[in-house]
Amino acid sequence: MSAAEMRQELAGGLIVASRTGAVGHVLFNRPEKRNAMSLAMWQGLTDALAQLAADDAVRVVVLSGAGDRAFVSGADISEFESQRASEAAIADYNRVSEGADRALWAFPKPTIAMIRGFCVGGGMGLALACDMRIAAEDARLGITAARMGLGYGVEGIRKLVDLVGPSVAAEVMFTASLFPAAEARAMGLVNRVVPVEALAATVDELAGRIAGNAPLTVTAAKAAIRPGSDVAAVEALVKACYDSADYAEGRRAFMEKRAPVFRGV
Structure with a gap:
């Protein structure tokens, strides 16, 4: 594996963190279970994100599900009797x-959910926590907690409300429906819907475009976009942009009519 690549298996290989170039x-990685999230996978995801956040070469992260049936189909219901049957x-x-x-x-770099097939429950929550959601035409999205008697906390609901508004959030939660990709796009749940065969290329192009931009500018923008942003913290990030070598590089590249080469400093 070259210096431009990285691969790490976590949760017994059910979560795979990798890097190619700046992406x-x-x-x-649990296609036989439609990538349903086990308790070990939740912990593995936290560990994977920590690794990618610490890797200075990473400028954007794409989340996806193995196989062609699901992004993440939710939590692993088979664990509920052992993992979610008592208060403790x-x-x-x-x-x-x-x-x-x-x-x-809270991940500091841009995140993209690449969605095929089912994106349900906890999977929908993960997609909502990403900055962007690109879905294939075969995607089905929803939160079916009301069919299971599960309770959803304020944090999860608030992300949904902030994205689509209270009325659409109410429809999602109250009906426990699975919405086809085109309908999800009209509701504001996803950014784009593309043919299945174009999904990977579309996300690759989007991630590459983001990775080629000034990292400090993107970081500052992400901090400002998030609801409840700390104004002082955002202002400090904006100041860091103007103080950076990348700002000088951007100006020079514009004057010299060439593509800038940003280093994140």
């Missing part, structure tokens, strides 16, 4: 799973 990847077990499960969700939401 990091998180693969939910539920608290422990929520600590790990919500910790992973928070790690993704």
Whole structure:
């Protein structure tokens, strides 16, 4: 493996973190279970995100599911009797799973959910925690908690409301429906819907375009876009852009009519 590449298997290989060039990847690698999230996978996701956040070469991260049936079909229901049957077990499960969700939401670099097939429940929560969602035409998205009697906390619901508004969020939660990709796009749940055969190329092009831009500018923009942004913290990030060598490089490249080469400093 070259210096431009990295690959790390976590949770017994069910979570794979990798990097090619400046693009990091998180693969939910359980296709026989439609990439349903086990407790070990939630912890593995947290660990994968920590590795990619610490890798200075990574400028954008793509999350995807193995196989062609699902992004993530939700939590692994077969674990519920052992992992979510008592108050103490539920608290422990929520600590790990919500910790992973928070790690993704707080991830400092741009994130893209590449969605094929089912994106349900906890999978929908993961997609909502990403900055962008690109879906194939075969995608089906929804939160089916009301069919299971599960309770959703404020953090998860708030992400949905911030994205699509209270009325659409109510439809998603109250009906527990699975929405086809085109309908999900009209509702604002996803950024784009593309043919299945074009999904990987579309996401690759988008990730490459982001990776080629000034990292400090992108980081500052992400911090400002997030609801409840700390104004002082964002202003400090903006100041860092103007103080950077990349700002000088951007000006020179513009004057010299060439593509800039940004280093994130």
